[in-house]
Amino acid sequence: MAGGAAISTGGSAANQLLHQEVWWKNPRRVKLNLWILLLLITSYSNGYDGSMMNGLQILIQGQESFNYPNGSMLGLLNAIQNVGSLCATPFAPYVSDGIGRRYAVIWGASLMVIGCVVQTASQTVGMFIGARFLLGFGLTFAANAAPMLVSELAYPDQRAQLTSAYNSLWYSGSIVAAWTTFGTFTMTGTSWSWRIPSAIQAIPSVLQVLFMWWCPESPRYLMRKGREEEALRVLAHYHARGNENDPLVQFEFNEIREAIELDARVAQQVGWRTLFSTPGNRRRLRIFLALAFFSQWAGNGLVSYYLNKVLNSIGITNGTIQNLINGILQIYNLVVALVASSLVDRAGRRLLFLLSNSGILVFFTLQTIGIARYNTDGSSAAGNAVIAFIFLFYGFYDLAYTPLIVSYTVEILPYQLRAKGFTLFNFMVSLALIFNQYVNPVALDAIGWKYYIVYDCFLLFQLVYIWFFLVETKNRTLEETAAIFDGDSDVADLASRAAHDAHLDSPVPTSLSVDKTDKTVEIAMVEQA
Numbered sequence: 001m002a003g004g005a006a007i008s009t010g011g012s013a014a015n016q017l018l019h020q021e022v023w024w025k026n027p028r029r030v031k032l033n034l035w036i037l038l039l040l041i042t043s044y045s046n047g048y049d050g051s052m053m054n055g056l057q058i059l060i061q062g063q064e065s066f067n068y069p070n071g072s073m074l075g076l077l078n079a080i081q082n083v084g085s086l087c088a089t090p091f092a093p094y095v096s097d098g099i100g101r102r103y104a105v106i107w108g109a110s111l112m113v114i115g116c117v118v119q120t121a122s123q124t125v126g127m128f129i130g131a132r133f134l135l136g137f138g139l140t141f142a143a144n145a146a147p148m149l150v151s152e153l154a155y156p157d158q159r160a161q162l163t164s165a166y167n168s169l170w171y172s173g174s175i176v177a178a179w180t181t182f183g184t185f186t187m188t189g190t191s192w193s194w195r196i197p198s199a200i201q202a203i204p205s206v207l208q209v210l211f212m213w214w215c216p217e218s219p220r221y222l223m224r225k226g227r228e229e230e231a232l233r234v235l236a237h238y239h240a241r242g243n244e245n246d247p248l249v250q251f252e253f254n255e256i257r258e259a260i261e262l263d264a265r266v267a268q269q270v271g272w273r274t275l276f277s278t279p280g281n282r283r284r285l286r287i288f289l290a291l292a293f294f295s296q297w298a299g300n301g302l303v304s305y306y307l308n309k310v311l312n313s314i315g316i317t318n319g320t321i322q323n324l325i326n327g328i329l330q331i332y333n334l335v336v337a338l339v340a341s342s343l344v345d346r347a348g349r350r351l352l353f354l355l356s357n358s359g360i361l362v363f364f365t366l367q368t369i370g371i372a373r374y375n376t377d378g379s380s381a382a383g384n385a386v387i388a389f390i391f392l393f394y395g396f397y398d399l400a401y402t403p404l405i406v407s408y409t410v411e412i413l414p415y416q417l418r419a420k421g422f423t424l425f426n427f428m429v430s431l432a433l434i435f436n437q438y439v440n441p442v443a444l445d446a447i448g449w450k451y452y453i454v455y456d457c458f459l460l461f462q463l464v465y466i467w468f469f470l471v472e473t474k475n476r477t478l479e480e481t482a483a484i485f486d487g488d489s490d491v492a493d494l495a496s497r498a499a500h501d502a503h504l505d506s507p508v509p510t511s512l513s514v515d516k517t518d519k520t521v522e523i524a525m526v527e528q529a
Contacts, residue, residue: 017248018157019240029155032238035215036154036162039105040169041204042146045112045139048173048201049081049132052181079437080129084136086430092144093419101152101218104145109208111138116202120195135201142208144423151410151478152218155239156252159478160344163407168337170402171330176200178327185323220256220415231256252477259479260415275421280485284421287469288409292425294462295405296432299364299455300397302440303329303390309444310390314374314383325387332391336398349408350472352400357463359396363389364459368452375449411473414482 023029096104112135119131151163180197187193216238222231232244232253240246275281302310307329311322340352367389373382405425413421443451473481 017251019248023155023158026241028238028241032153032155032216033158033162036150038208038211038215039146039150040162040166041172041207042105042109042139042142043166043169044173044176044204045135045201046143046173047170048177049135052177052197052201053077076438077125077129077132079434081132081136081139082430082433082437084133084138085140086136086427086434087133088137088140089423089427089430092140092426093423095141096145096148096419097221097224100221101145101149102212102215105142105149105208105215106212108138108140108142108145109205109212111135112142112205113202113209114138116199116205119201120198122198138205140426142205144419144426147406147410148418148422149215149218151407152220153216153234153238156248156477160407160411160474161341163410164341164344164403165338167406168334168341168398168403171334171337173201173204174330175327175334178323178330182320182323182327185319219253220260223256224260224415228253228257255477255479256415259482262483272420275417275424278486281417283471283485284412284417285424287471288412288421288425289428290465290469291401291405291409292428293432294465295401296429296436297455297458298360298397298401298462299367299393299452299459300401301433301436302444302452302455303394309441310371310386313371313444313449314386315378315380316383316387329391329394333394333398333402336395337402340399341403344403344407345474348472348474349400349404350470352404353466353470354463356396356398356400357459357466359399360393361456361459361463363393363396364452365456367393368449368456371449371452408473411478411481412471412485414479 021029023033092104095107099107115131115133115135115138118134119128122128122131147163147166150166151159154162177197177200180200181194184193184196187196216234217230219231219234222228222234232249235249235252236242236244236246239252240249243249275285307326308322311317311325316322316325344352367386370382370386370389373379374386409422409425410418440451443454471484473484476484
C-alpha cells in the first residue's frame with residue numbers, strides 16, 4: 001500500500017497528495033526512474049555528435065580520411081545530421097501519437113544503430129555523409145518521443161528535474177566523445193582513431209533497442225487511445241505501489257482525463273492549424289519557437305562544432321591541448337547543467353532564463369573583445385582570457401538553455417498538441433543548426449573575429465525578448481502548466497473537476513491560492529503577451 005498523502009505548500013493541487021517517502025526506498029519508484037534513465041540517454045547521441053565532430057577535425061587521421069575539409073565541405077559534414085533530422089520532422093509526431101512514445105523511441109534507436117554501423121564502416125566521404133544523414137533521421141523519432149514520455153511518466157515532484165535533466169545529459173555524450181577522441185589522438189597511421197569514436201556513438205541506441213520493449217507506455221497516450229484501465233494500472237504501479245484507489249493516483253488519472261476532454265472540446269479535429277487557432281496556442285508558439293532558435297543562436301554553435309577554429313584564432317594550435325580543453329569543457333558543462341536541473345522548481349524558469357541570457361551576453365561580448373585584441377596586436381593575455389570567457393559563457397548558458405528548453409516546451413503544450421508542438425520546436429532547432437553549421441565556418445574564414453559581433457547584437461535581442469514574453473510555470477502539474485496559457489480559471493477548473501471526479505472530500509484546489517501574487521503576475525504576463 002502507498003504511504004499517506006503529505007500536505008505541501010506548492011502551487012499544484014497534486015502536491016498535497018504526494019507520498020511521504022524517500023523515492024529510492026520504494027522499489028517501484030526506483031524501477032520507474034531506471035526506465036526514465038533509459039529514455040534520458042537519447043540526448044547522449046546528440047551531444048556525442050557535436051563533440052565527436054570537433055575531435056575528428058583535430059585528429060590528423062580524420063582530416064586525411066575526409067580530404068582535409070574546410071569551408072562549405074566542413075559545414076556539410078557537420079550539418080548533414082540536422083538535414084536528416086529535418087527530413088524526419090514531418091513524420092515524427094504521427095509516429096509518437098500513432099504507435100506510442102515507447103515504440104517511437106525503439107524505431108528511432110534502430111535507425112541510429114544502423115547509421116552508426118555505416119558511419120564506422122565508411123570508406124568514402126559520401127558514405128560517411130549518408131550515415132550521418134541516417135543518424136539524424138532516426139534521432140528525430142527518438143528525440144521527439146523520449147522527453148515526452150519522461151514528462152508523462154515521472155512522479156509529480158520529480159517531473160521538472162528529470163525532464164530538465166534530459167537535455168542536460170547532452171553533455172554526457174559530449175564528454176565521452178571528447179575524451180575518446182583525446183585517447184585515440186595518439187593512434188597514428190590507422191583510421192581506427194576516428195572509427196572507434198564513431199562506433200561508441202551507438203551505445204545508448206543499442207541499449208534502447210534491447211530494453212525499451214518493457215518500458216511502460218505513457219498513461220496520457222493510453223487514455224487518449226481509450227485504454228483507461230491500462231493507464232490507471234501504470235499510474236498506480238509506479239506512483240502508489242499498485243494502489244489504484246490512492247488519492248494521488250485518482251487525482252492524476254482524473255486530471256489527465258479532464259484535460260484530454262477539455263482539449264477535445266476546444267478542438268474537435270486537432271491538426272497543425274490548431275497550434276495557431278487560439279490566443280493561448282499562439283502565445284505558446286511564440287515562446288517555444290523563440291527558445292528553439294535562441295538555443296542555437298546564442299554563440300554556442302561556434303564552440304560546439306568549431307572549437308578548433310576558435311582556438312586556432314587565439315594561437316592555440318596544438319591538437320593535444322585542443323582536445324584537452326574540449327574534454328574539460330564538456331565535464332564542466334555537465335556539472336553546471338545538472339545543478340541547474342535540480343533548481344528549476346526552486347528558482348523558477350523565468351529567473352534562470354533571465355540570469356542565463358544576461359550572463360551569455362556579457363561573456364560572449366568579452367570573448368569578442370579578447371579575440372579582436374589577439375588578432376590585432378597578438379596579445380597572449382587576451383588569448384588566454386578568451387578561454388576563461390568561453391567557460392564562463394557556458395556556465396551561464398547551462399543555467400537555462402541546456403536544462404530548460406526541452407522541459408519548458410513539453411510542459412507548456414497540452415497533450416493534444418504536445419507531439420506536434422515539440423516537433424515544430426525540433427524543426428526550428430534543426431533549421432537554426434543547419435544555418436549555423438554551414439555558415440559559421442564560411443563566415444569565420446571570410447571575416448574572422450568580426451563575425452562575433454553578429455552574435456553580440458542578437459544576444460541583446462534575446463535578453464529583451466525573454467524579459468517580455470517568458471512565463472513562469474514552476475510548481476504545477478503537467479496539465480495545470482499547459483492550462484495556464486488559456487487563463488487562470490481553466491487551471492482552477494481543471495484541478496477542481498479532477499478532485500471532484502476523484503471523490504476527494506477536501507478538494508485540493510485551494511492550494512492554487514498559494515503564492516497568489518506570483519500567479520497573478522504570471523497570468524497578467526500571458527495576457528499581455
